[in-house]
Amino acid sequence: MQTSIATVSLSGSLGEKLDAIAAARFDAVEIFENDLLAFPGTPSDVRQRLNELNLGIVTLQPFRDFEGMPTTQHERAFARAERKFDLMQELGCDLLMLCSNCSPDSLGGIDRAVDDLRALAERAQARGMRIAYEALAWGRHVNDYRDAWEIVRRVNHPALGLVLDTFHILARKTELNSIRGIPRDKIFLVQVADAPQLEMDLLSWSRHFRNFPGQGDLPVLDFMEALSATGFDGPLSLEIFNDQFRGGSARTVAVDGHRSLRFLLDQLAERTGSSAAGVPQMPPRARCAGVEFVEFALDEHAAPKFEALLGALGFERAGKHKSKSVTHWRQGDINLVVNTEKEGFAHSFNIVHGSSVCALGLKVEDANATFNRATLLLDQPFQQAVGPGELQIPAVRGVGGSLIYFLDGGTDLGRVWDIEFAKARDTATRPAGLVRVDHVSQSMLYEEMLTWLLFYHSLLDTKKLPVQDVVDPGGLVKSQVIETPDGSLRVILNGSLGQGTQSSRFLSEVFGSGVHHIAFATDDLLKTVRRLDENGIELLAIPENYYDDLEARTDLSPAYIEELKAHNVLYDRAGDGEYLQAYTAQFEQRFFFEIVERRGGYSGYGAANAAIRLAAQARNAVPDAA
Ligand code: MG
Ligand code: MG
Numbered sequence: 067m068q069t070s071i072a073t074v075s076l077s078g079s080l081g082e083k084l085d086a087i088a089a090a091r092f093d094a095v096e097i098f099e100n101d102l103l104a105f106p107g108t109p110s111d112v113r114q115r116l117n118e119l120n121l122g123i124v125t126l127q128p129f130r131d132f133e134g135m136p137t138t139q140h141e142r143a144f145a146r147a148e149r150k151f152d153l154m155q156e157l158g159c160d161l162l163m164l165c166s167n168c169s170p171d172s173l174g175g176i177d178r179a180v181d182d183l184r185a186l187a188e189r190a191q192a193r194g195m196r197i198a199y200e201a202l203a204w205g206r207h208v209n210d211y212r213d214a215w216e217i218v219r220r221v222n223h224p225a226l227g228l229v230l231d232t233f234h235i236l237a238r239k240t241e242l243n244s245i246r247g248i249p250r251d252k253i254f255l256v257q258v259a260d261a262p263q264l265e266m267d268l269l270s271w272s273r274h275f276r277n278f279p280g281q282g283d284l285p286v287l288d289f290m291e292a293l294s295a296t297g298f299d300g301p302l303s304l305e306i307f308n309d310q311f312r313g314g315s316a317r318t319v320a321v322d323g324h325r326s327l328r329f330l331l332d333q334l335a336e337r338t339g340s341s342a343a344g345v346p347q348m349p350p351r352a353r354c355a356g357v358e359f360v361e362f363a364l365d366e367h368a369a370p371k372f373e374a375l376l377g378a379l380g381f382e383r384a385g386k387h388k389s390k391s392v393t394h395w396r397q398g399d400i401n402l403v404v405n406t407e408k409e410g411f412a413h414s415f416n417i418v419h420g421s422s423v424c425a426l427g428l429k430v431e432d433a434n435a436t437f438n439r440a441t442l443l444l445d446q447p448f449q450q451a452v453g454p455g456e457l458q459i460p461a462v463r464g465v466g467g468s469l470i471y472f473l474d475g476g477t478d479l480g481r482v483w484d485i486e487f488a489k490a491r492d493t494a495t496r497p498a499g500l501v502r503v504d505h506v507s508q509s510m511l512y513e514e515m516l517t518w519l520l521f522y523h524s525l526l527d528t529k530k531l532p533v534q535d536v537v538d539p540g541g542l543v544k545s546q547v548i549e550t551p552d553g554s555l556r557v558i559l560n561g562s563l564g565q566g567t568q569s570s571r572f573l574s575e576v577f578g579s580g581v582h583h584i585a586f587a588t589d590d591l592l593k594t595v596r597r598l599d600e601n602g603i604e605l606l607a608i609p610e611n612y613y614d615d616l617e618a619r620t621d622l623s624p625a626y627i628e629e630l631k632a633h634n635v636l637y638d639r640a641g642d643g644e645y646l647q648a649y650t651a652q653f654e655q656r657f658f659f660e661i662v663e664r665r666g667g668y669s670g671y672g673a674a675n676a677a678i679r680l681a682a683q684a685r686n687a688v689p690d691a692a
Contacts, residue, residue, distance in 0.1 A: 067331070067342045070124045070303035071323050072096035072257070076316040080105045083316055084115055090320035090444070094122035096257075096303050097157065102126075109156035116158075124301045125198060125255060126154050127163035133182040134172040134207060140182075147186055151193050160195045161254060163229055166205030166214060174207040180220045187223040198254035200229035203238050203268045211235050212244050218252060227254030230293065231305065233261060233272055236284040246295040253298050257305040258330065260284050262533075276306045278326035280523060281516045290334045299343055302327065310513050322517050325443050329524035348442040349435035351527040354428050356554040357503040358473045359401040360584055363416035363424035369406045372421065372653060376402060378601040379586075379650075379659065380498030380594075385487030389453050394487050398501035400586060401427075401483070411450055411469065418467075421654050423581035425461070425469040426506065428526075428555065433460050433472035433479050436525070443524050456486055465508045465518055466579035498597040504587040504662050505549075505556035505671065509569040510579035512561035515546055522548045522557055534673055538680040540566025545673070553669065568680055575655065583649075583658050591646040591663035595633040598661075605634040606649035606658075606682050612636070636675040643668030649679060651686065658683075 069092050076083045080101040087095055097112070105112060116123055129150055132143050150162055164186075183199065190197050201214035208214055211230055218228050230245065230253060260282030261275050279286045304323045311319045332348055335341035364372055373383070376395050381402060385394035395402040405412035405424065415424040430436045437460035441447055446463040457478055464470040473479040510518060523530055531547040541564010549556040560582065562569035572582050588594040595605065613631040616622065620639065622630075630637055630646075638645040644665040652658045662672075 067299050067344050068093045068122065068124070068301040069324065069327050070094040070096060070122075070301050071320065072098055072127070072303060072305040073101045074098040075304055075306040075308070075311055075323065076319055077312050077314060078316045080112065081115065084112075084119055084121065086316035086320040088119035088121055089317060090324045092121065092320070092324055094124045094301060094303075096125045096127055096163070096305065097123060097159065098127060102153070102157075109153055113156070113158040123157060123159045124303055125161040125163045126150065126157060126159050127165075129162050129164045131167050131169040131172065132164055132186065133167050133179045134174065135167070135169070135182075136171060136173060139171065143182075144185070144189070147189065151190065151195055154195060155193070161198055162190065162195060163198050163200060163255065165200050165202050166208035168202060168204060168206050170206070172206050176213075176217060176220070179208065179217050183217060183226055184221045184223060187221060187226040191223070191225040196225045196227065196254060198227050198229045200231055200257075201234060203234040203272065209234075210238070210240055212240070215244070215248055215252075227252045229255045229257060230289075231257040231259070232279075232284065232286050232289045233257075233259040233276055233305075236286065236289060237261070237268055237271060242289055242292040245289070245292040248296055250296040250298045250300075253293075253296065253300060255301055255303060256293060256298065257303050258286060258290075258327070259304065259306050260286050260326075273307045274309050276308050277311075277516055278304065278306060278323055278520065279330040280326050280520055286330065287333055287337065290330060291337055294334060294338055294342070302331075310516070314513055318517060321444050322520055325445075325524060326520055328443055329520070346442050349432070349439045352430040352432070352436040352439065352472070352525060354430050354526045354528075354550050354555040356399075356429050357426060357506065358429045359403050359425075359427040359471075360423055360503065360506070360581075361403040361405055361412065361425040361427070361469075362422070363405050363412040363419070364421050365416055366406055368421045368654065369404060373404060375603075375650075375653065376404075377495055378598065378603050380495060380500060380597065380601070382495040382497070383490050385483060386490045387486055388455065388488055393490070394483060397497050397586075398499075400500055400503055411448075415468070419578060419580060421656055423468065423584070423657065425471055426464065426581075427459070427471040427473050430472050430474055430526075432476065433474040434477075436460070436472045437462070440525055445521065445525065457482055464521070465510060465514075465581075468580055496597070498601070499588045499590055499594040500586040500661070501589060502587050504585040504660075504664070505558055506581055507558040507560060507583045507585070508580060509560045509562070509572045509582040511573065512544060512563055514579060515544065515559050515561040518559050519546055519548065526550065526555065528555070536560070536673065536676045536680070538562070538564065538567035538569065538677070539684045540564045540568065540570070543567050543569050543680075545676075547671065556671075558671065568683055572656070581657060583660055585647075585660035585662050588661055588663050591635060591648065591661060592629060592633065594661055594663075595635060595648050599633065604651055606651060606679065606686065608634045608636060608678065608682055612678055636672060636678065638668070638670065638672040638674050640668055640670055642666040643670075645670065645672050647672050647675060647679075649683075652683065 263283040381395040384396040
């Protein structure tokens with residue numbers, strides 16, 4: 067199967083787009099005519115560039131408003147087609163993509179369309195070319211792939227075939243079974259796109275909101291399953307009209323695109339039990355059993371303050387690295403690593419980002435298999451020299467240039483604390499009842515959210531929850547949860563739409579995207595916060611109004627609400643489930659910790675309280691404000 071992407075999907079000049087597409091290891095491209103028109107060289111120059119980059123050319127597109135034109139405009143339509151053929155000849159491309167007619171002048175009638183397309187196919191054949199016909203979802207007379215197929219079938223000409231475009235088919239919820247009956251040699255091109263479920267007109271939805279398979283809500287995999295019944299093995303091309311992508315980095319978007327295709331084909335192989343020819347087989351999505359460790363990059367000034375905070379949170383200093391300036395802190399199943407090295411990855415991360423989370427270690431079933439899958443998904447591997455007796459932990463780059471390490475119990479990786487660290491038991495600490503990492507929240511540019519959604523979702527066995535809007539005093543924040551089916555790993559991506567939100571201040575102050583808070587779970591939150599209180603931890607102050615409102619809208623007893631208020635605890639309820647939350651102050655205005663307790667199967671994140679928390683933090687961030 068040939069992987070391809072339409073140049074319209076990316077930002078930049080045609081030259082930049084082709085470089086990005088080649089760097090993302092696609093086999094071929096669809097050349098969008100506007101990109102060609104804006105190109106300062108000749109079509110032969112483009113052809114030569116494609117040769118140098120070892121990129122095939124799938125089609126030139128689009129050719130519009132051809133079939134069913136009234137007699138007066140007939141000849142002009144054919145003359146336009148001949149000019150496209152000239153261009154294609156120079157480009158070295160043999161396939162012209164024709165969209166079904168949208169012109170108000172066009173006339174319906176299948177016989178007329180059949181006659182026109184037959185005549186066009188004859189002319190194409192005479193020049194060694196072919197035509198691929200696509201039913202646009204908003205085509206005037208043909209807007210359903212089954213009608214387009216009926217026309218192609220009746221023309222019955224070797225130079226005429228179909229384009230199947232997932233957006234046009236799935237946006238109209240057209241049934242997919244008829245695809246199975248189309249002979250594969252009549253499908254000249256398959257275009258794949260996903261999109262978020264939105265209520266709007268088809269044209270605007272398609273032109274601005276398409277995204278890569280796996281990033282949206284359309285049943286692209288169902289389409290692929292029907293397509294695979296035909297035995298189709300031709301070009302599979304991403305055609306994505308998306309305002310964000312056209313404003314983003316062409317290189318990043320191209321890699322995301324190829325990752326999405328590989329993930330789609332992998333899911334298809336899993337569903338049908340056989341993989342398409344030429345598609346790399348990859349280990350299955352990794353089952354993640356949670357966060358094994360969180361690593362902080364700190365300098366020598368910040369470290370003592372931070373370690374004092376960890377002590378007050380009930381963590382014990384469990385070990386000291388045998389050869390590095392790195393300490394291991396533990397409470398329950400939570401492992402924190404404090405790295406104050408003067409060289410290496412954590413050090414350079416600290417120079418760029420200040421005190422921050424530089425890495426997450428994830429517990430998976432098979433770390434090497436997970437790493438192999440990541441590599442096949444074009445995730446960026448990371449390696450640095452390790453000292454004698456140290457483990458080479460497989461890792462890839464995550465959000466904001468941080469690292470994601472993979473650890474498993476089946477190898478030495480499961481004994482990293484024993485192998486690399488000398489015990490330094492600090493018996494003075496009294497634990498505060500924190501048992502595990504509940505969730506990790508990462509802030510990023512809104513434009514990056516689809517990238518990291520696809521990153522986590524394609525690599526790990528996770529599901530994505532619907533995007534939520536959270537109101538920050540400085541603007542709107544989009545919040546996307548990705549979690550494993552059992553909730554052992556929960557990651558929240560926050561993308562800010564306003565310049566003044568806490569999320570976007572984080573981005574400018576911390577020089578990029580990264581972990582913004584880490585939530586620890588306790589089995590008894592009130593007991594935990596009482597202990598933190600004794601230890602001198604100051605929790606984020608929640609306004610009294612919140613508790614008045616809580617009293618009004620719940621049946622919690624006044625005494626219980628008093629207790630929540632005394633410790634600045636937020637409360638949420640969903641069905642029989644209850645959720646208690648409290649927050650530490652921000653460390654150096656960069657990140658903070660959350661303490662949560664889930665009761666009765668509560669599976670959310672206290673979304674109802676998020677705005678309260680953000681407003682409280684905004685007050686703290688500006689000490690002079692009233
Ligand atoms: Mg299309
Ligand atoms: Mg949270």
